[in-house]
Amino acid sequence: SQTIHQWPATLxxxxxxxxxxxxxxxxxxxxxLYWYRQAAGRGLQLLFYSVGIGxxxxxxxxxxxxxxxxxxxxxxxxxxxxxxxxxxxxCAWSGPGGSEKLFFGSGTQLSVL
Amino acid sequence: RKEVEQDPGPFNVPEGATVAFNCTYSNSASQSFFWYRQxxxxxxxxxxxxxxxxxxDGRFTAQLNRASQYISLLIRDSKLSDSATxxxxxxxxxxKLSFGAGTTVTVRA
Numbered sequence: 001s002q003t004i005h006q007w008p009a010t011l012x013x014x015x016x017x018x019x020x021x022x023x024x025x026x027x028x029x030x031x032x033l034y035w036y037r038q039a040a041g042r043g044l045q046l047l048f049y050s051v052g053i054g055x056x057x058x059x060x061x062x063x064x065x066x067x068x069x070x071x072x073x074x075x076x077x078x079x080x081x082x083x084x085x086x087x088x089x090x091c092a093w094s095g096p097g098g099s100e101k102l103f104f105g106s107g108t109q110l111s112v113l
Numbered sequence: 114r115k116e117v118e119q120d121p122g123p124f125n126v127p128e129g130a131t132v133a134f135n136c137t138y139s140n141s142a143s144q145s146f147f148w149y150r151q152x153x154x155x156x157x158x159x160x161x162x163x164x165x166x167x168x169x170d171g172r173f174t175a176q177l178n179r180a181s182q183y184i185s186l187l188i189r190d191s192k193l194s195d196s197a198t199x200x201x202x203x204x205x206x207x208x209k210l211s212f213g214a215g216t217t218v219t220v221r222a
Contacts, residue, residue: 036212043117043200043214044157059209090156100145102202102210104156 002027006091006105013112019064019078021108023091026072031093033074034102035066038088050074051096086112114139119201119213126191126220133187134216136201145204146184148175150197151215157200160186191220 006023013019025031032051036044046059048066056066063082067075074091091105119136126132138146146163160173163184167176174187188195201213 041121041214044212046209049209088154100204101147101159101162102157104158107154107156109154 002093002103004091004093004103004105006108008108009106010109011111013081013110015083015112016080019076019081019085019110021076021089021091021110023074023076023105024072025074025093028072028093028095030071030096032096033068033072034092034094035064035074035076036090036092036104038090040087044090048076081112083112086110115213116140116205116211117201117203117213119216121214121216123217123219126218128191128193128220128222130191130220131187131189132191132218133185134199134218135183135185136213136216137181137183138201138203138211139182140203140205140211141179141182143203143205146175146177147202147204147210148173148184148186149200149202149212151200152197157212160199188218191218193220193222196220 003026034049035047038044050068064078089108092102094102117138124132148160149157150160151157161170163175163177172189176185196219198215198217200215203211
């Protein structure tokens, strides 16, 4: 069966520090991978998606970047965090060919202070 | 206009009651629709898909109205464990889903 792992679960970082969140998927090949952010009381905002190794699409301009160095690994990064980067970050995967159903990792609660 | 809009609630209902709420979407070309459930500080999980005229899964019924561009979720015989935030999700016909901000349901004993 397919599983998705995301870590860490919580993170407190000072403004201006770097960020690296990692997500891995097991039990499937060539998944579509996604990073979402959820601010308090708001809907999930798609940050990045990837349909293959090295293929990254960004939805909104921001202080973050994403990379997919391996088929089932997706990394969210920042060189310098801003206060506005605080939120609940979720990695997700879907089968290749379209995002009919998304399966989410357990999320990372990021607080930038 | 937001792509997906939901009544945030909260809907406070007693156990055994029926609760229903809607979600509207702006893209008339949308083809697929879903309801996800999200517990506090947890990841969203797929509750059910909504295709064509809607479908039923146990105590949950989802309806789709393409003419008015809304979908609904009805929960019958509410249980305490149904307390959660319900996210309306619409497929934008590419690789991306659009999420509503969620409707909070609280079932009380």
